[in-house]
Amino acid sequence: MKHLAERARQVIPGGVNSGQRSIPGLTDLVITHAAGARFRDSQGREFVDYHAAFGPPLLGHNDPDVSAAVAEAGRTVDLCGVGVTAGEVELAETLAELVPSVEKVLLTSTGSEATFHALRVARAATGRRLVVKFQGCYHGWHDAVSLNVISAPEKVGTHDPISTGILPEVLQATLVLPFNDAEAVRRAFAEHGDDIAAVILEPVPHNVGCLLPEQEFLETLRAECTRAGSVLIFDEVITGFRHHLGGWQAISGITPDLTTMGKAIANGYPVGALGGRADLMELFSSRPGGPAFFAGTYNGQPAVVAAALATLRKLREEPVHEHVFRLGERIRTGLAEVFASLDIPALVTGYGSVFVGYFMTGPARTYDDLLRNDANMFIGYRRRLLEHGVFELPLNLKRSHVSYAHTDADADHLLEAAASAASLARG
Ligand code: PLP
Incomplete structure (x- = not known):
């Protein structure tokens, strides 16, 4: 064979x-x-x-507790695609309780979907075009952020897509700045502030190993976004729950407008989450009339939600x-x-x-x-x-x-x- x-x-x-x-x-x-x-x-x-x-x-x-919770969910309810389940409510309440920026939260199946929707709602809220990301950060596979992760030396400082098949005008709507460079952030806002919809970052860029953020850098991001009316997004898909139950925002004391989460929430089951300021989250179409379309057949899948609840319980209790x-x-x-x-x-x-x-x-x-x-x-x-x-x-x-x-x-x-x-x- x-x-x-x-x-x-x-x-x-x-x-x-x-x-x-x-x-x-x-x-x-x-x-x-x-x-x-x-x-x-x-x-x-x-x-x-x-x-x-x-x-x-x-x-x-x-993990035996997570596996048991998933098995139990499999005997109770699978996917109905209408309404909400008790598990989804409990998980949303738990995320809102744990993560400082989260007033309201939506579940996705992956981290990429969470960052995609974070950028979409930032553009919906501001009516602006540009997104700022940082060299070395990864935020998933979608076009707006598929650039400048592990770049060759000659590509640093230029647009460096990680994929073919992306429209150049999409890449050009993303500005790439060096991490931990507060001065570069101030310059970008001085030049483009009126057109910056969002700044997205891994608060600790772990997709290139580990670059620890300087506090002044995070403070500058917060101040510039607030002043310019841009949406600050912490992508805590790696740092969330792993480094602290409240993510890097709890460690640094810097509260973003939106937070994306994933990975360690559910110990291996496919979950992502996007949470943050209620006024931004209310723009999503999960609320009737919400102008920013949001959907996903498997969002809040009960076995995945059960895995997340069991994981978070263990992280809190042990x-x-x-x-x-x-x-x-x-x-x-x-x-x-x-x-x-x-x-x-x-x-x-x-x-x-x-x-x-x-x-x-x-x-x-x-x-x-x-x-x-x-x-x-x-x-x-x-x-x-x-x-x-x-x-x-x-x-x-x-x-x-x-x-x-x-x-x-x-x-x-x-x-x-x-x-x-x-x-x-x-x-
Ligand atoms: N954001 C960060 C910081 C990540 O490390 C990843 C995945 O590695 C993603 C987003 C995308 O998450 P997913 O692979 O679940 O789509």
Whole structure:
């Protein structure tokens, strides 16, 4: 019988269902089991998983409480596509209680849909054209934000789409600025303020590893948006619930007008959410007469909502953040020591449960700084980690995550593997 991966390539372009799931150097990866901090493949290989599907399973894979809630939902109500369920109300109330900016909230199935609708309603509210995003931030696959994520050095400072097939006039309606550059923000508002509908950012750009935001930068964004009447959107699809139950806005004390959420809300089930100021949210067509069209067949799907409620309950009731923050710090400190002991220039950074080791010297304030990272070493090191059964995605600048299911023994194993992988990768 043909290997499943081979069959997949016959009928699925590239054999996988999303970009960046096909890993050079790890051929024929067919996943068969995932539980806790580990996954296994059809060849019997087992990996301690720090990739975590780009972020959702903060509790670990197939968390038993989340799985039980989903099974129970499957016995109660599936999708009726009319009215509302008790779970949707409870989830909306919980999000409004936890996230400072959220007065009203709508559910989507993905983070991309949430950011799409955030920009749509910002344009609807302001009647303006331009969107500001930052180099290194990713907000999903739709056209307005599909540019300038991981750019080659010569593309920084120019429009750099991540896809073909996007109308140039759509790209031109997005201004791209350097992250953590308050002066560039002030200049953009001085020049275009009257036409800026929205500013969208990952408050911590984790799609390029980890650039920690400077408080003055966030304060400038808030002040300029308020002054110009532009909508400030925090895309907390990664930072939300993972770094704090109230997201980065609770950590920084800067309240955006709209917040997009996803990933860790439901520990792996497909959910996104868009919430914020009531006057903006009331523009959506979920309210009869709302001028900004909003729809989605699967929005608020009961099993997904049950997964979210079970996840949020566990995040509130158990010491999840305490555990992942402690383990994350242990790993960051341990990796820095490992690389230093080998005389390998490295900057190990991150926040809470997220860690990334760049092979460069600091600082890491802006995307430009990350151009100093030794991409060959970054990828080579992670490929060597695979030989030790440790999975950190072997693609340049990708972050890694600790879950509630990872243990100190897992951290010990990672640090041992790191020493061997780094010295071999250096060659
Ligand atoms: N926003 C951020 C910050 C993300 O990291 C992602 C996905 O990685 C998205 C939005 C898009 O979310 P989704 O993949 O659920 O559409």
